[in-house]
Amino acid sequence: MNDYTSIPSSGGCRDLPVLKERGQREVFCGLTGIIWLHRKMQDAFFLVVGSRTCAHLLQSAAGVMIFAEPRFGTAILEEKDLAGLADAQEELDREVDQLLSRRPDIRQLFLVGSCPSEVIKLDLARAAERLTQIHAPHVRVLNYSGSGIETTFTEGEDACLASMVPGLAETRERELLIVGALPDVVEDQALGLLNDLGIDRVRTLPARRADDAPEVGPNTVFALTQPFLGETHAALTRRGARHIQAPFPFGEEGTTAWLRAVADEFDVSAETFERVTAAPRARARKAIAAQAAELNGKSVFFFPDSQLELPLARFLTRECGMDAIEVGAPFIHKGLVGPDMDLIAPGPVISEGQDVDLQLDRARAARPDLTVCGLGLANPLEAEGLATKWAIELVFTPVHFYEQAGDLAGLFSRPLRRRERLRLEAAE
Amino acid sequence: MKLTVWTYEGPPHVGAMRVATGMKGLHYVLHAPQGDTYADLLFTMIERRDHRPPVSYTTFQARDLGADTAHLFKDACRDAYDRFQPEAIIVGASCTAELIQDDPGGLAETMGLPVPVIPLELPSYQRKENFGCDETFFQIVKHLTRPQELTQRITANLLGPTGLGFRHRDDIQEITAILGDLGIDVNVVAPMGATPADITRLPAAHFNVLMYPETGEAAARWLERNHDQPYTKIVPIGVGATRDFIAEVRAITGVEGQVDDSRLRLPWYSKSVDSTYLTGKRVFLFGDATHVKAAARIARDEMGFEVAGLGCYNREFARDIRALAKEFGVEPLITDDYLDVEKAIEAAQPEMILGTQMERHIGKRLGIPCAVISAPVHVQDFPARYSPQMGWEGANVIFDTWVHPLVMGLEEHLLHMFRDDFEFHDAAGPSHHGGHAPRPMDASERDEAPATPVVQTDGSIVWLADAEKELRKIPFFVRGKARRNTELYAADKGVSEISVDTLYEAKAHYAR
Ligand code: SF4
Numbered sequence: 001m002n003d004y005t006s007i008p009s010s011g012g013c014r015d016l017p018v019l020k021e022r023g024q025r026e027v028f029c030g031l032t033g034i035i036w037l038h039r040k041m042q043d044a045f046f047l048v049v050g051s052r053t054c055a056h057l058l059q060s061a062a063g064v065m066i067f068a069e070p071r072f073g074t075a076i077l078e079e080k081d082l083a084g085l086a087d088a089q090e091e092l093d094r095e096v097d098q099l100l101s102r103r104p105d106i107r108q109l110f111l112v113g114s115c116p117s118e119v120i121k122l123d124l125a126r127a128a129e130r131l132t133q134i135h136a137p138h139v140r141v142l143n144y145s146g147s148g149i150e151t152t153f154t155e156g157e158d159a160c161l162a163s164m165v166p167g168l169a170e171t172r173e174r175e176l177l178i179v180g181a182l183p184d185v186v187e188d189q190a191l192g193l194l195n196d197l198g199i200d201r202v203r204t205l206p207a208r209r210a211d212d213a214p215e216v217g218p219n220t221v222f223a224l225t226q227p228f229l230g231e232t233h234a235a236l237t238r239r240g241a242r243h244i245q246a247p248f249p250f251g252e253e254g255t256t257a258w259l260r261a262v263a264d265e266f267d268v269s270a271e272t273f274e275r276v277t278a279a280p281r282a283r284a285r286k287a288i289a290a291q292a293a294e295l296n297g298k299s300v301f302f303f304p305d306s307q308l309e310l311p312l313a314r315f316l317t318r319e320c321g322m323d324a325i326e327v328g329a330p331f332i333h334k335g336l337v338g339p340d341m342d343l344i345a346p347g348p349v350i351s352e353g354q355d356v357d358l359q360l361d362r363a364r365a366a367r368p369d370l371t372v373c374g375l376g377l378a379n380p381l382e383a384e385g386l387a388t389k390w391a392i393e394l395v396f397t398p399v400h401f402y403e404q405a406g407d408l409a410g411l412f413s414r415p416l417r418r419r420e421r422l423r424l425e426a427a428e
Numbered sequence: 429m430k431l432t433v434w435t436y437e438g439p440p441h442v443g444a445m446r447v448a449t450g451m452k453g454l455h456y457v458l459h460a461p462q463g464d465t466y467a468d469l470l471f472t473m474i475e476r477r478d479h480r481p482p483v484s485y486t487t488f489q490a491r492d493l494g495a496d497t498a499h500l501f502k503d504a505c506r507d508a509y510d511r512f513q514p515e516a517i518i519v520g521a522s523c524t525a526e527l528i529q530d531d532p533g534g535l536a537e538t539m540g541l542p543v544p545v546i547p548l549e550l551p552s553y554q555r556k557e558n559f560g561c562d563e564t565f566f567q568i569v570k571h572l573t574r575p576q577e578l579t580q581r582i583t584a585n586l587l588g589p590t591g592l593g594f595r596h597r598d599d600i601q602e603i604t605a606i607l608g609d610l611g612i613d614v615n616v617v618a619p620m621g622a623t624p625a626d627i628t629r630l631p632a633a634h635f636n637v638l639m640y641p642e643t644g645e646a647a648a649r650w651l652e653r654n655h656d657q658p659y660t661k662i663v664p665i666g667v668g669a670t671r672d673f674i675a676e677v678r679a680i681t682g683v684e685g686q687v688d689d690s691r692l693r694l695p696w697y698s699k700s701v702d703s704t705y706l707t708g709k710r711v712f713l714f715g716d717a718t719h720v721k722a723a724a725r726i727a728r729d730e731m732g733f734e735v736a737g738l739g740c741y742n743r744e745f746a747r748d749i750r751a752l753a754k755e756f757g758v759e760p761l762i763t764d765d766y767l768d769v770e771k772a773i774e775a776a777q778p779e780m781i782l783g784t785q786m787e788r789h790i791g792k793r794l795g796i797p798c799a800v801i802s803a804p805v806h807v808q809d810f811p812a813r814y815s816p817q818m819g820w821e822g823a824n825v826i827f828d829t830w831v832h833p834l835v836m837g838l839e840e841h842l843l844h845m846f847r848d849d850f851e852f853h854d855a856a857g858p859s860h861h862g863g864h865a866p867r868p869m870d871a872s873e874r875d876e877a878p879a880t881p882v883v884q885t886d887g888s889i890v891w892l893a894d895a896e897k898e899l900r901k902i903p904f905f906v907r908g909k910a911r912r913n914t915e916l917y918a919a920d921k922g923v924s925e926i927s928v929d930t931l932y933e934a935k936a937h938y939a940r
Binding site for chain 2: 027029077079149374
């Protein structure tokens with residue numbers, strides 16, 4: 001650790017017992033990641049091989065009716081596809097042919113597995129190999145699982161990025177790889193900061209376009225921007241790359257710690273670090289302070305959703321003065337979120353997995369000032385008098401690094417501010 | 429396999445959820461993976477429900493598949509009963525669980541739960557959401573109804589309203605009021621608001637009002653066959669249909685009460701001079717069959733529009749829609765592919781679309797105003813104010829809703845006169861829409877948009893530059909019509925190049 005982050009004197013919560021639950025889960029499946037991944041990768045198409053449910057999930061989670069040129073779609077399995085598997089492969093070839101001939105702008109095609117395609121054991125890896133041979137070099141076809149039986153919400157992005165790693169070209173260069181699909185504006189800010197620190201060989205995964213795909217090798221070091229990238233971490237490690245451990249870049253403290261870890265790796269001097277980060281750090285602190293007034297001393301309860309819960313709990317407890325009652329995450333990958341856990345003072349229940357009814361009982365008993373939960377739970381809890389923050393906004397909104405730190409705090413303070421503001425009773 | 433980007437209907441188990449969520453005291457145990465819980469947000473977000481849908485998902489995972497998913501299902505069933513103490517339980521499978529063939533119905537039966545357990549068979553790979561509603565409601569009715577004495581007073585059941593229905597909440601109120609005027613009480617409204625105990629009492633009513641054939645017809649037919657309950661065939665959307673519905677109810681029951689229609693304003697609004705500009709507006713209709721059928725009649729008979737095309741997305745009603753299209757002299761469009769709908773609209777070049785939220789988006793792209801008449805629903809389809817589609821107030825609401833997207837009467841003339849004025853130019857759109865109006869495309873955008881000529885024979889028709897320029901001077905809301913008429917005229921005369929002269933000859937030809 002470094003001097004910018006201090007471990008709580010009582011020790012963090014990395015090694016404290018975790019409440020593991022196994023019951024009904026109220027979370028999205030990994031297909032949901034397509035909503036942001038297709039915006040990030042501008043020449044990629046995501047073809048889900050699934051059911052009407054999968055198509056309906058995508059349109060419902062996106063909350064939009066339609067895009068002018070949608071770069072995702074669902075090949076809906078029909079009765080006849082379920083009867084014989086050989087047919088399904090042929091059907092898939094036909095759909096892909098049609099799609100690619102209509103869309104010459106597409107350079108990467110992801111075949112995305114769903115629960116139905118996995119239960120009937122439709123071999124999308126084989127399909128991807130065959131289709132790559134047919135459509136190379138113009139289009140590369142990859143596959144990953146976004147199914148609900150294999151992946152939870154953000155694990156879909158993890159599976160997608162991991163599927164790209166084996167195909168990345170080999171390099172011996174010493175390069176920094178930033179991993180995680182960030183909005184372009186945020187990514188540019190991060191690249192700007194790294195550049196100012198004197199780290200100029202920086203690549204990103206995923207790249208915005210297929211031609212800009214990064215290379216990877218034994219001299220690559222990588223930093224994750226999202227805590228849910230466990231599989232991608234493993235895939236990069238298998239390619240010989242080395243992970244730079246750090247808290248995640250949420251808030252001023254998280255961003256500083258993350259940058260510090262990267263800077264240390266590249267032997268950036270303390271003076272340079274100070275010179276580059278002083279101004280944005282001050283801005284971030286100021287922006288957080290403006291929001292934190294409303295959050296200070298308030299309690300927060302996290303339902304499991306995106307795996308961002310632990311880093312965000314670190315941010316809210318340490319930078320916004322909140323008390324965490326429970327921090328639920330669908331999975332806890334200590335190799336990734338350990339540094340954040342080190343910084344969270346013991347106290348909150350840390351839970352992994354879910355039994356939604358039991359967890360609702362705990363939330364109702366604790367009556368937190370703010371509950372971070374999915375869209376299916378938010379209005380029902382509001383109706384019970386609990387203020388809520390929709391977790392999905394945390395992955396759809398730019399929240400990383402210094403310039404977004406205030407916005408991140410704002411996402412949590414707004415529901416509280418709104419409650420304060422509304423006067424819906426008679427004056428007397 | 430069929431590539432789909434967007435669907436009008438969800439899977440059938442979402443239909444079952446609409447029934448369960450509309451009802452009270454019923455619980456749905458759904459064998460499904462975790463991601464399928466997304467469906468909860470349809471109800472809590474779109475409909476702003478203040479309760480979670482009464483659904484327990486088993487959320488089985490890959491590692492359970494080799495082991496014991498059946499056990500998971502039974503646990504979920506027992507937990508759901510213990511926690512929620514429902515009066516009855518429906519059980520079923522989503523698309524994935526259908527493939528693993530655990531037979532939720534059979535499993536639940538062996539558990540000896542102290543309440544009725546109703547198994548659902550909803551074939552996910554063949555059928556869709558509306559079927560899911562209709563079939564689920566039918567199974568519930570079939571399992572729970574018991575022979576009853578008829579109520580002493582004349583009563584009716586209102587059948588079909590569900591969770592996530594297009595204006596169902598307010599339609600119930602409107603129909604209840606009309607029946608009240610006639611001297612008829614409502615026995616049970618179902619599924620919306622009914623408990624399993626209420627369902628038992630359905631046969632006590634003298635007849636059924638089938639509000640939405642999409643979601644209630646199977647139950648209505650079964651009740652007619654098994655409990656001698658006639659049901660109404662007319663859906664009271666629009667002035668004429670409401671009057672016909674009242675006559676139908678009188679014929680079924682023999683009641684003679686009068687219905688107070690003093691609140692009805694559509695007929696006068698439609699006759700008043702400001703509405704003259706509505707005459708002959710060409711409209712394209714698309715949605716669920718019931719709403720499209722009703723809208724077609726209103727459009728022609730009560731608004732004075734011309735129906736330029738119509739269709740529905742639910743194949744179950746294809747026959748009705750084909751008959752309707754024949755009556756209106758247009759080609760029926762039966763499809764659940766929005767791209768086909770977009771193509772048909774582009775070809776028909778209507779001046780307005782009456783459709784779903786999807787057609788509203790299509791209209792935005794094509795620069796054609798649109799009013800929404802049908803599900804699939806969007807948060808905007810659950811307004812805070814009272815806004816039924818049925819009955820007198822429904823007719824008033826429809827008049828307002830359909831006129832709103834159009835350029836208002838006098839404004840239309842001003843646009844003709846001052847079409848280059850900075851405030852009245854094409855792209856400004858109707859003045860009462862403010863900033864987020866569905867902005868019609870500006871002239872250049874619009875004319876570069878693929879304006880599919882109506883006639884595309886081998887010698888396809890070409891617009892000469894001058895004529896194209898002249899066409900652009902015509903205000904946007906009649907430009908489609910002018911283009912179409914000119915092309916028809918040219919084709920008719922065997923002209924392959926359209927000049928300014930052709931344009932004006934066509935104008936004279938079609939002038940009435
Ligand atoms: S959970 Fe499975 S079946 Fe459901 S939407 Fe996700 S991938 Fe499709």
